[in-house]
Amino acid sequence: MRKSMLIIGLLLSFKTFAATPQELLKQYESQAKQEHSAFAGFSAEKGATFFKTERLHSDGKKVSCATCHTADPRNQGKTRANKVIEPMAPIVNPKRFTDRAKVEKWFGRNCRDVLERACTAQEKGDYVAYMLSIQ
Amino acid sequence: MKNWMQLVLLFTSISATSALLASGGMEEGGRAMPVVSNAKWAAECSSCHMLYHPGLLPERSWRKMMLGLDKHFGENASLDAAMQKEITAFLALNSADKQDNRRAKRINQSIPANSTPLRITETRYFTDKHDEVSANTFKRKSIGSASNCVACHKNAEKGNFSESQIKIPR
Numbered sequence: 001m002r003k004s005m006l007i008i009g010l011l012l013s014f015k016t017f018a019a020t021p022q023e024l025l026k027q028y029e030s031q032a033k034q035e036h037s038a039f040a041g042f043s044a045e046k047g048a049t050f051f052k053t054e055r056l057h058s059d060g061k062k063v064s065c066a067t068c069h070t071a072d073p074r075n076q077g078k079t080r081a082n083k084v085i086e087p088m089a090p091i092v093n094p095k096r097f098t099d100r101a102k103v104e105k106w107f108g109r110n111c112r113d114v115l116e117r118a119c120t121a122q123e124k125g126d127y128v129a130y131m132l133s134i135q
Numbered sequence: 136m137k138n139w140m141q142l143v144l145l146f147t148s149i150s151a152t153s154a155l156l157a158s159g160g161m162e163e164g165g166r167a168m169p170v171v172s173n174a175k176w177a178a179e180c181s182s183c184h185m186l187y188h189p190g191l192l193p194e195r196s197w198r199k200m201m202l203g204l205d206k207h208f209g210e211n212a213s214l215d216a217a218m219q220k221e222i223t224a225f226l227a228l229n230s231a232d233k234q235d236n237r238r239a240k241r242i243n244q245s246i247p248a249n250s251t252p253l254r255i256t257e258t259r260y261f262t263d264k265h266d267e268v269s270a271n272t273f274k275r276k277s278i279g280s281a282s283n284c285v286a287c288h289k290n291a292e293k294g295n296f297s298e299s300q301i302k303i304p305r
Contacts, residue, residue, distance in 0.1 A: 059209065080210065081184035082279040109211040 021090060021097035021132055028128065031121035039122070047130025050123055055115065063114050065127075073134055089134040097128055168236045168294030173225040175218055181292075183212065185285045188294035189229035190239035191255045197226035199251050208253075238296065256281045268303070277304035 019027075025042065033039045052071060054064040068085060069077040074092045077085035087093040097103055111119035119127075168190040180186055189197065201223040204212045214222070227233070231243040245260035252258055265281065273281045284291035287303045 079183045082283050083181075083183055083185070109213060112205075112211040 019098060019100045021128055024097050024100060024103060025125055025128055025132075027100070028121045028125035032125055035121055042122070042125035042129040044126070044130045044133035047126035047128070047133075050126055051130060057114070058116060065110070065114060067114075073131055089131050091134055096131065166236070166238075166295075166297065167290070168234065168239055169229075170293065171225075171229045173222070176222050176225050179214060179218060179222060183210065185283060186292045187255065187284075188292070189226045190231050190234045190236055190294060191242060192230060192252070192258075193232040193243050193246060194227045194230040195251045196253060197230055198223060200253050201226065203253075236294075254282070272303065275304070 029039070029042070032042075051065045051069075051073070054062045054067075057063045068079055069075075069088055073088040076087055079085060086095075088096055090096045107119055107124055111117065111123075168188050171189060176189075177186060192200075200207070201219055204214055204219065231239040234240065234243075242255075242258055242260040245258050245263070246252060255261055261281075268281075272278065278286040284296070287301050288296050289302065290300060
């Protein structure tokens with residue numbers, strides 16, 4: 001009895017970290033609805049544009065998500081310190097978007113590095129939708 | 136006859152010394168820093184760059200670095216509070232000024248007491264040791280920059296910088 005309680009407890013705590021990309025999108029959706037009452041769903045196309053659009057960072061350099069991840073999310077990327085970044089597209093890297101804390105950590109860091117602000121739930125959702133659309 | 140004996144003695148002592156040096160037995164500086172491990176440190180501090188051994192900087196440097204992770208050499212490397220605390224404690228415990236290792240001690244001694252460097256490459260120990268490596272060599276595509284220790288010191292992440300293991304890529 002106690003054992004099964006423990007297992008259930010473990011499963012529940014695991015659940016808060018592990019997620020499917022679809023569950024993640026659901027969460028972003030409810031956040032996006034709060035941010036914008038006129039929320040009209042996520043768009044893979046908008047996500048693709050978001051991923052590739054370069055902006056001028058205040059340090060004078062042009063930067064986009066693709067700067068480090070490359071223009072094709074099926075490819076390995078490279079950090080500025082020369083380290084390999086595994087592909088973002090779940091089709092080649094199924095581990096992507098299955099750990100909510102990890103996803104939030106990297107959106108938290110990289111949105112500030114690229115956009116110099118936090119990303120909105122709409123942007124995050126579009127980004128994930130784009131990654132899931134890649135075959 | 137006496138001279139001949141002296142010569143033999145001298146020769147044996149020289150070869151014994153060089154054998155010891157080659158094995159790293161005599162010169163502690165040639166030995167790897169102690170193996171240290173902490174799962175959070177290893178995972179978090181190696182996701183963007185190679186894993187730097189805590190013995191490469193003094194405690195005050197690590198503390199300063201860990202308090203400025205939102206602007207970590209131009210990148211946002213923020214951690215949650217619990218993670219930040221655990222990694223800082225680990226770095227502090229194994230830092231250059233807390234080590235018995237000769238290389239760590241020398242790095243620490245090369246840093247003036249009134250300075251708190253964040254870049255290992257700015258310590259006098261580093262610049263002295265690399266004065267024969269040109270700026271262009273560091274810029275090679277196979278190396279990237281002087282901060283990429285592993286390009287030439289393949290076991291750098293384990294704290295091993297021994298001379299015999301250096302291989303500068305083309």
